[in-house]
Amino acid sequence: MLRHYESLGLLPPVARTGSGYRLYGEKEVHTLRFIRRARDLGFSMAEIAELLKLWQNRRRASGQVKRIAEAHIADLDRRLAEMQAMRRALAELARCCHGDDRPDCPILDDLSQGALP
Template identity: 60%
Template sequence: MSAALLTIGEAARRTGVSAKMIRWYEATGLLPPAARSESGYRHYGEADLHTLRFIRRARDLGFSVDAIADLLALWRDRDRPSAGVKAIAQEQIADLRRRITELEGMARTLEHLAGACCGDERPDCPILDDLAAADRPPTPRPQRRGLSGRGAARRAV
């Protein structure tokens, strides 16, 4: 093996992405298939490490796998206008703000319920009563960007 090629374990150590996730990113197409040794072991070069760091940073910022695929395609296209990249970032900002609002609402609800709970030896508990309330309609969950969003940024450019 040449000094420029690294095993999956070394690639994981250098990028902070687990070997399991590296294999998953490869299987989903975010990372190109790794070079293989004669014995079938994966080997990664500097370009692969750079891509893995890109993916890890995008995941750290909360981007979905589909958005990361779009960002990777734009990153690899040196002739792309930046408008597509900005649109994806702005969509992520809006999604994060929606999630923050939801989390703040959940925290307020739990603070109210925890304040109403005596927290003593008695079995009465408004927290459990609220969780068990069968007559309450389910809280709508926000729609996350799914597989249908793949390529949307490229189409918008």
């Protein structure tokens, strides 16, 4: 992941030892912790890049940060609603399935309706 972060410009290239190990200072470790926390909150790499720029810019307006966070919240809400709808649909299909030795299965029937011939 470190190479990936460097390639995305999230982390600057750092000095290396003679054997090729990266030498991270306190600043880089702090940046890595920032990235990790943002990832834990589900931000995309593009969002993390923007948040990092804002974090490093002491003249930033907090409104910019809040807009990114609120857009992410809206995306999470949308995804949660989609997942809840999927769960309801699947729970209903599972409820309709007898789950016995018979070959008929409403779950497979429903799935096959969307399958291409």
